[in-house]
Amino acid sequence: MNRTSTRENMMQKSLVFVLSLVVPALAWGQHKTSSAPAPHASAPSHSSAPAQHSSAPSHSSAPSQSHSATTSHTGTTSHAGTTAHTGTTTHAGATTHTGTTTHAGTTTHAGATTHTGTTTHAGATTHTGTTTHTGTTTHAGTTTHAGTTTHAGTTTHTGTTTHTATTSHTPPGRTVSLKGGGSASVRPNGSVRTIDRGGMHIQNGVHGGRTVVSERNGARIVTRGRSGGYVQRAYVTRGGRSYYSRTYYRNGVYRVGLYRGYGWGGRTYYGYYPGYWYHPGFYGWGYHPWGVSIAWGVGAWGWGGAPWYGYYGGWWNPYPVYAAPYYWLTDYLIAANLQAAYAARADANADAMAADAQASSDAGADGGGAAPAASNGVALTPEVKEAIAQEVKAQLAAQQAQAGQNAGGQTASAAPAPTSDQPPPALDPAQRTFVVDSDVTVVANGQECGLTAGDVITRLTDTPDSDNTVNASVAASKKADCASGQTVAVKVDDLQEMYNHFQETLTNGMGEMAKKQGTNGMPKAPDTGTTASDVQPPPPDNSVAKTLDEQQKAADQTESEVKQEAASGGGQ
DSSP states (O other), X not given: OHHHHHHHHHHHHHXXXXXXXXXXXXXXXXXXXXXXXXXOSOOOOOSSOOSOOSSOOOOOOOOOOOOSSEEXXXXXXXXXXXXXXXEXXXXXXXXXXXXXXXXXXXXXXXSSEEEEEEEEEESEEEEEEEEEESSSEEEEEEEEEOSSOOOOOOOEEEEOOOOOOOOOOSOSOEEEEOTTSOEEXXXXXXXXXXXXXXXXXXXXXXXXXXXXXXXXXXEEEEEETTTEEEEEEEEEEETTEEEEEEEEEETTEEXXXXXXXXXXXXXXXXXXXXXXXXXXXXXXHHXXXXXXXXXXXXHHHTOTTOHHHHHHTTTOOOOSEESSHHHHHHHHHHHHHHHHHHHHHHHSOHHHHHHHHHHHHSTTOTTTOBOOOOSOOOOOOHHHHHHHHHHHHHHHHHHXXXXXXXXXXXXXXXXXXXXXXXXXXXXXXXXXXXXXXXXEEEEETTXXXXXXXXXXXEEOOSSOOTTSEEEEEEEEOSSXXXXXXXXXXXXXXXXXXXXXXXXXXXXXXHHHHXXXXXXXXXXXXXXXXXXXXXXXXXXXXXXXXXXXXXXXHHHHHHHHHHHXXXXXTOOO
16 A cells, blocks of 8 residues: 555656646747747838839739648738738648738829829739829729739820910001001001001002002992002892902903802901803813823913013923813913912012012011011922812812702802801811912011912911911912911901902813813813803993092002101101
């Protein structure tokens, strides 16, 4: 029994000894395993919502790690700031990381841009955001990136762009208040630019030449230069449209033109209206190719030896051959305008010619009042001639349609029915190319420059400004001061007269082509008969020559008085 007790005591002591060794070891092992696992490399930093992703973000797959023990840990880790990580991690043999990371933030950059977005990363990544750039453009889109990058979204650009021209349309000089009423505009060199007095407007070109316009006794009287002009009177109202007759007089010859009124913007404009139409087939023949090219030399045109042709021979050359009637008509139209330019030059007096030469050589001088010369006159290029030819072609197609209406018993018209705010044909958005019909003074960069008959401009704007001008680009010019490429301000009234002359010259050219077709190699045209328009012009007014002469004398007297008044230092 004592042996038994002694053995039990020894066993108890051995057990206490073993426990004293095991318990601390277990406690130490438990303490080591309970410590937190090593932190992940780093949380992604998102200082703001991304505005642009150059590539899909890279997300690594679940890491493969080996742990000798099977341990389960559940924890939540929070990082104060813009990023929160919440996840559950289980380590069992291999380790699987499954987590959801949410980044939600709004970042505002002072200035013109605001980025607001919410980004969620979970396995695949979805970015949904709206980015607004303050200013004139808004970009709004949704883009999704998943696995291989996929961009699926709609982007809308909404913007408003406003171009505000800073070009001055007011030429330099001073305004003189005249005794007895009226005013005058005087150039820096002392020459009189314009006079408005007693219902008469006098305009002196920058290179000479004078235009006088007055309204009296229901008539509009216009004189150009010293040997010509016209008197316009109300003629007839038909179908709600007002028509006006013009009797032109030049060098002892009368002719009559018919014009339709356009009321727009508080002003009245006058558009050319033909007194007859060719049969539709002739117009169609005119704007289609012949199928063969024909040679038509200067001799066939009858220009050989003509002074005007020799004078402008270096600036313009006719086509060597014609592949279509509208190319033939293009040369006819250019030649007619150059003949007018030469005649206007011959009409100018010696003082105007001297002013022209001085302006060309001293352009840009402080006292000259002319725009700085950018280059010498450039020859009429093939590109500009092609633009004129295409305009001829378009007008022939339009006239064919109008002639068809007239043949069908409908009222023929040179333009749609008028409304209270209908713009004149010269402001039609489809009408861009204009051939100058007479000497015209325009404004480029606040300085005056001169265009002459035969020059070509392209209208750029459709709405007149407060001075009733629109912007145009000089496509071809014979003078250095209004050089090719310059942007100029042109009066709508002048632009409308260019359009009228183009239409009238085209009608005359069709008449010449009707006579020439079938000769000198030109193919024969179909029916070239004509049909009278619904409004027939009246006979010429034989009193016009006297009326124009009286206006010239009155303008001479007024200009003489104004020059004396301006020279005395009057005005403001």
